[in-house]
Amino acid sequence: MVDSVVKKLLPLAIGWWLCFHHVTAEYYSSVEQMRQLLKLEDSLIASLGHYIKLHEQKIEFLTRQRDLLAKELKEGQKHEIAYVSNPVSAFLLANRLVTEWERLRVFMDLDVGAKLQNNTAMPTSEDVLGVAEAMARLQDIYQLDARQMASGKLLDRKLGRQLKTAECYEIGNKLSSTGNHRYALGWLRESLRLWTTESPGVSKVEVMNGLSYVLAQLGEYEEALDFTNKVLKLQPDNQLALKSKEPIAKWIEYKKQHGLPPPPPQANYGHYPSLCRGDYQRPAKEMAHLRCRYEHSRTPFLRIAPLKLEEMSHDPFIVVYHEVISTKEIDTILQISKPLLHRSMVGDSQKKEVSKTRTSNNGWLDDGMHAVVRRISMRTGDMTDLAMSAAEQLQVGNYGVGGHYLPHHDYAVPEEGKQAYPDVGKGNRIATVMYYLSDVDIGGATVFPEIGVGVFPRKGSAIFWYNLHANGTTDRRTLHGACPVLVGSKWVANKWIHEHGQEFRRPCPLNPEG
Ligand SMILES: O=C(O)CCC(=O)C(=O)O
Numbered sequence: 001m002v003d004s005v006v007k008k009l010l011p012l013a014i015g016w017w018l019c020f021h022h023v024t025a026e027y028y029s030s031v032e033q034m035r036q037l038l039k040l041e042d043s044l045i046a047s048l049g050h051y052i053k054l055h056e057q058k059i060e061f062l063t064r065q066r067d068l069l070a071k072e073l074k075e076g077q078k079h080e081i082a083y084v085s086n087p088v089s090a091f092l093l094a095n096r097l098v099t100e101w102e103r104l105r106v107f108m109d110l111d112v113g114a115k116l117q118n119n120t121a122m123p124t125s126e127d128v129l130g131v132a133e134a135m136a137r138l139q140d141i142y143q144l145d146a147r148q149m150a151s152g153k154l155l156d157r158k159l160g161r162q163l164k165t166a167e168c169y170e171i172g173n174k175l176s177s178t179g180n181h182r183y184a185l186g187w188l189r190e191s192l193r194l195w196t197t198e199s200p201g202v203s204k205v206e207v208m209n210g211l212s213y214v215l216a217q218l219g220e221y222e223e224a225l226d227f228t229n230k231v232l233k234l235q236p237d238n239q240l241a242l243k244s245k246e247p248i249a250k251w252i253e254y255k256k257q258h259g260l261p262p263p264p265p266q267a268n269y270g271h272y273p274s275l276c277r278g279d280y281q282r283p284a285k286e287m288a289h290l291r292c293r294y295e296h297s298r299t300p301f302l303r304i305a306p307l308k309l310e311e312m313s314h315d316p317f318i319v320v321y322h323e324v325i326s327t328k329e330i331d332t333i334l335q336i337s338k339p340l341l342h343r344s345m346v347g348d349s350q351k352k353e354v355s356k357t358r359t360s361n362n363g364w365l366d367d368g369m370h371a372v373v374r375r376i377s378m379r380t381g382d383m384t385d386l387a388m389s390a391a392e393q394l395q396v397g398n399y400g401v402g403g404h405y406l407p408h409h410d411y412a413v414p415e416e417g418k419q420a421y422p423d424v425g426k427g428n429r430i431a432t433v434m435y436y437l438s439d440v441d442i443g444g445a446t447v448f449p450e451i452g453v454g455v456f457p458r459k460g461s462a463i464f465w466y467n468l469h470a471n472g473t474t475d476r477r478t479l480h481g482a483c484p485v486l487v488g489s490k491w492v493a494n495k496w497i498h499e500h501g502q503e504f505r506r507p508c509p510l511n512p513e514g
């Protein structure tokens with residue numbers, strides 16, 4: 001649509017420029033020449049009329065676009081958090097800001113000279129790709145198909161509105177450009193299924209070319225050729241289809257003779273996906289001895305204020321404390337940490353980098369920053385009976401749509417002769433206490449794939465486990481990950497406690513006397 005208006009405007013702008021440059025000839029010395037000027041003015045007025053008309057069309061077009069975008073924005077503003085924490089609407093928002101607004105900006109700059117004013121940095125195409133990758137991750141872990149998502153359904157929830165042909169195409173296209181062909185296919189098929197002659201924004205030929213490309217990438221050459229042929233039937237001179245037809249036909253021959261190369265190996269995290277979905281059930285005999293109880297005997301604090309404790313695993317030791325941080329304390333923590341958030345890194349102090357294995361934001365809070373931060377440190381000490389002199393600052397983390405942290409260990413494995421966490425200088429991370437500062441609508445569990453344990457976030461709870469064996473060696477069974485957030489915004493706060501000072505303190509929590 002933008003294109004067609006641009007095509008009309010451009011020659012006119014050039015014509016207008018040419019008209020003015022003709023007026024420089026000498027006219028005054030001849031009546032006949034002067035008569036030409038009347039003709040010139042007549043044609044100038046006609047051009048001006050044409051120019052105004054096209055500008056009116058342009059304004060009309062921009063007004064329509066503005067109204068459409070405003071309508072979409074209004075939808076988003078009705079339920080802000082729900083809108084940005086739903087993978088589909090989050091994708092559409094990022095995509096609108098990057099693709100559609102950029103198109104409009106170019107269009108506006110073309111002639112009128114007005115520029116879009118904005119003080120906030122616009123998201124970039126990186127953001128759109130990030131959301132597209134998150135979408136593929138969510139589909140993978142939670143087994144979601146494009147058709148259901150496009151109908152506004154996520155698992156058992158009905159969310160948002162139904163997607164249109166062009167939106168499905170846009171998602172498929174972005175997934176295809178990030179190499180997620182498997183999921184791109186579903187979205188492009190949905191786009192074609194929804195396509196009608198009235199569908200704005202994308203032509204049937206574009207969708208079918210997209211399908212042909214993705215199918216060829218997946219080794220489905222026969223169906224790819226089918227789509228290419230369909231495109232050529234509709235548009236015999238379609239360049240993309242003409243170019244791809246021959247290579248696809250060659251691949252069909254190759255496949256007949258040699259078969260397909262084996263697909264690249266996929267990372268396998270055992271029960272990780274099923275634990276994330278809450279589908280995995282541990283054998284009854286492993287669960288039988290786990291209890292929910294009040295913890296009231298280990299420390300003086302617990303005698304006065306017993307805590308609700310849920311045992312998740314005895315060996316390795318993993319428990320969840322419930323209702324250990326109040327909503328008021330959480331509000332304070334979130335308020336001070338929000339301005340400090342930045343993209344989470346992976347790696348040790350020697351080499352830290354941004355990674356797709358950990359997509360969240362975090363910020364560090366020191367005890368000196370606020371009484372509540374100090375109080376949380378003390379509470380962590382009271383809960384665990386470990387010395388807080390060897391604890392790191394509180395790390396507050398926020399995961400957006402599709403945000404996750406693939407299975408990892410919290411302890412470090414230093415090179416021979418080097419110490420773990422040299423910047424902390426207090427030994428390895430003996431234990432982790434992680435507070436859940438929010439509920440999560442769907443997804444976002446903390447799971448331990450080696451031992452089949454999954455904990456779903458509950459605002460106010462905290463999970464506690466030892467990363468090291470009692471003899472100080474690392475416990476590999478503590479491998480754990482943060483499942484992608486499907487709907488919602490997940491907030492956590494980590495307190496990592498190191499070895500030094502714990503020599504006489506590490507209790508056997510299941511048996512205080514032992
Ligand atoms: O967010 C979670 O559930 C786990 C986070 C985690 O493992 C970490 O930050 O080290």
Ligand SMILES: [Fe+2]
Nearest residue numbers: 408409410480
């Ligand atoms: Fe961790």
